[in-house]
Amino acid sequence: MALILAALLLAGVTTGCNGGRSNGARRPLAHRGPIVLITLDALRADAVGAFGGPPLLMPALDGLAREATWAGRAIAPSSWTVPAMASIFTGLQPWTNQNLHGNAAALRPDVPTLPEALKKLGFATAGYHSNVWLKKGFGYDRGFDEFWPLGGGRRAENQLATLGAGPAFLWAHILPPHAPYVRRDDLLARLPEAPPELPARVTVLALEPWFDPAVPLPDAKRRVFRAMYQLNVAAADEALGRLLAALRRSGQWDRTLLVVTADHGEEFKECGQVEHGGNLCRPLLEVPLLIKLPKGWQGPPLLLRAGDRPGTARLRATLVEAAGGEAGARTAPSLFHSGGPGVLSELYLGNGVNRFSWVEDDRQLLWESRFAPAEPEYFAVHTLDLGGRPAVMPRTPPEQLHARLEKAFGRTLPLSGGSGPPALTLWRWPPAAAGAPLMTSEVAPLADQPREVEMARRLRAAWLAANGREAPAGVRAGVQPGASEEEAAELQALGYAARKPQPKPVPTPEQL
Numbered sequence: 001m002a003l004i005l006a007a008l009l010l011a012g013v014t015t016g017c018n019g020g021r022s023n024g025a026r027r028p029l030a031h032r033g034p035i036v037l038i039t040l041d042a043l044r045a046d047a048v049g050a051f052g053g054p055p056l057l058m059p060a061l062d063g064l065a066r067e068a069t070w071a072g073r074a075i076a077p078s079s080w081t082v083p084a085m086a087s088i089f090t091g092l093q094p095w096t097n098q099n100l101h102g103n104a105a106a107l108r109p110d111v112p113t114l115p116e117a118l119k120k121l122g123f124a125t126a127g128y129h130s131n132v133w134l135k136k137g138f139g140y141d142r143g144f145d146e147f148w149p150l151g152g153g154r155r156a157e158n159q160l161a162t163l164g165a166g167p168a169f170l171w172a173h174i175l176p177p178h179a180p181y182v183r184r185d186d187l188l189a190r191l192p193e194a195p196p197e198l199p200a201r202v203t204v205l206a207l208e209p210w211f212d213p214a215v216p217l218p219d220a221k222r223r224v225f226r227a228m229y230q231l232n233v234a235a236a237d238e239a240l241g242r243l244l245a246a247l248r249r250s251g252q253w254d255r256t257l258l259v260v261t262a263d264h265g266e267e268f269k270e271c272g273q274v275e276h277g278g279n280l281c282r283p284l285l286e287v288p289l290l291i292k293l294p295k296g297w298q299g300p301p302l303l304l305r306a307g308d309r310p311g312t313a314r315l316r317a318t319l320v321e322a323a324g325g326e327a328g329a330r331t332a333p334s335l336f337h338s339g340g341p342g343v344l345s346e347l348y349l350g351n352g353v354n355r356f357s358w359v360e361d362d363r364q365l366l367w368e369s370r371f372a373p374a375e376p377e378y379f380a381v382h383t384l385d386l387g388g389r390p391a392v393m394p395r396t397p398p399e400q401l402h403a404r405l406e407k408a409f410g411r412t413l414p415l416s417g418g419s420g421p422p423a424l425t426l427w428r429w430p431p432a433a434a435g436a437p438l439m440t441s442e443v444a445p446l447a448d449q450p451r452e453v454e455m456a457r458r459l460r461a462a463w464l465a466a467n468g469r470e471a472p473a474g475v476r477a478g479v480q481p482g483a484s485e486e487e488a489a490e491l492q493a494l495g496y497a498a499r500k501p502q503p504k505p506v507p508t509p510e511q512l
């Protein structure tokens with residue numbers, strides 16, 4: 001097996017690339033009405049009743065699924081906000097975007113974003129952000145005529161309710177279900193199971209001990225965390241419902257091209273961790289996707305069948321082409337084209353490991369390449385980064401551990417890794433049963449070595465097609481500005497570490 005994988009890594013594989021194929025002769029697209037994109041943070045597909053989740057949890061989203069042109073499960077480009085949202089806005093894979101970690105989280109200034117492309121096509125644009133990573137300092141304001149915090153949603157609702165018939169693009173990002181999880185007593189009746197004595201709040205630091213795969217999560221804790229997450233899911237649906245109701249009041253519902261999806265999902269130890277960003281588990285990658293084309297749509301159909309799992313990175317090209325524009329070089333193909341045999345997801349700079357996922361039908365190949373030995377104190381440092389206190393204080397200063405990992409990461413091939421072949425694991429994703437309880441483990445390992453090798457070839461080909469020739473990252477400072485003290489505190493509350501602004505050095509007399 002090792003020899004086969006070594007040969008695979010050296011081979012110039014060209015089959016199974018991620019490029020799209022045209023659906024044949026088609027009429028030019030030029031939708032000149034409203035386009036609305038709503039993204040939810042950390043919403044797993046199996047939280048949605050329409051896709052097998054609890055039937056009462058998300059009535060607004062379930063109602064939209066009944067009206068949508070296509071509604072189903074999709075695959076996120078990564079398992080946390082920075083790389084996932086960058087891919088949705090640019091149509092490029094995380095490695096090409098270089099939005100790989102907290103110190104390189106800003107959008108590349110040389111890559112046109114979705115709002116920039118639509119503005120160039122004559123659309124008025126408005127954006128409503130909530131997650132700190134999506135603020136102006138990280139480039140998400142580019143292309144927007146108006147850019148506001150979503151807050152309680154009142155301003156966005158008013159704008160949706162007063163939409164005209166002309167070309168306008170509105171994006172809103174709803175922060176829940178993202179932690180911290182808040183108990184919402186008015187939504188308790190929506191839960192399929194409500195454990196007694198739910199806390200008022202579950203913070204990221206309360207979840208943090210179980211981010212370490214070596215620490216088991218007791219069943220009682222799992223039920224509490226699950227229920228609190230579900231309450232956040234229900235709250236997100238309430239916010240979504242208000243936005244959709246406002247859009248209906250505008251009288252432009254039938255003319256609107258509407259897309260609702262999530263940046264990534266959430267995990268509760270299905271693959272050993274909690275929250276998100278630690279691996280490429282099914283609950284982290286499989287997200288809802290609902291698309292409503294305008295009534296009387298004259299363009300080509302969406303090339304999606306029931307049961308397909310398209311990549312959400314394809315949304316940028318879909319919306320730009322619908323508005324009459326060109327998708328752009330190397331962007332993921334629109335949903336008006338065939339998308340190839342599978343979907344690639346990427347996650348970089350973990351505990352000495354880069355992770356890749358390739359999903360085809362009901363099978364997922366996980367590819368792990370190592371750029372450094374695992375750091376024994378990695379998870380203790382992770383807790384310190386979030387402002388917590390680990391059970392055992394690390395002897396290695398966080399800055400030293402991060403610098404060691406980043407140095408090794410920067411000099412190693414991202415996909416092939418350092419010494420030795422990558423580790424491959426093949427999983428099957430059985431279909432979700434209707435009404436199945438949320439957070440059931442829906443993956444099963446497969447001992448199928450020939451299939452592993454076939455899918456590994458296609459994963460590698462897709463990575464090369466999307467990202468170009470494989471080369472080490474080098475020392476990449478990124479283009480991220482330092483977070484303010486307030487933003488750094490917000491990021492810690494959401495479970496992220498952020499580079500804080502450094503004090504300016506006092507000039508010496510010779511420099512004055």
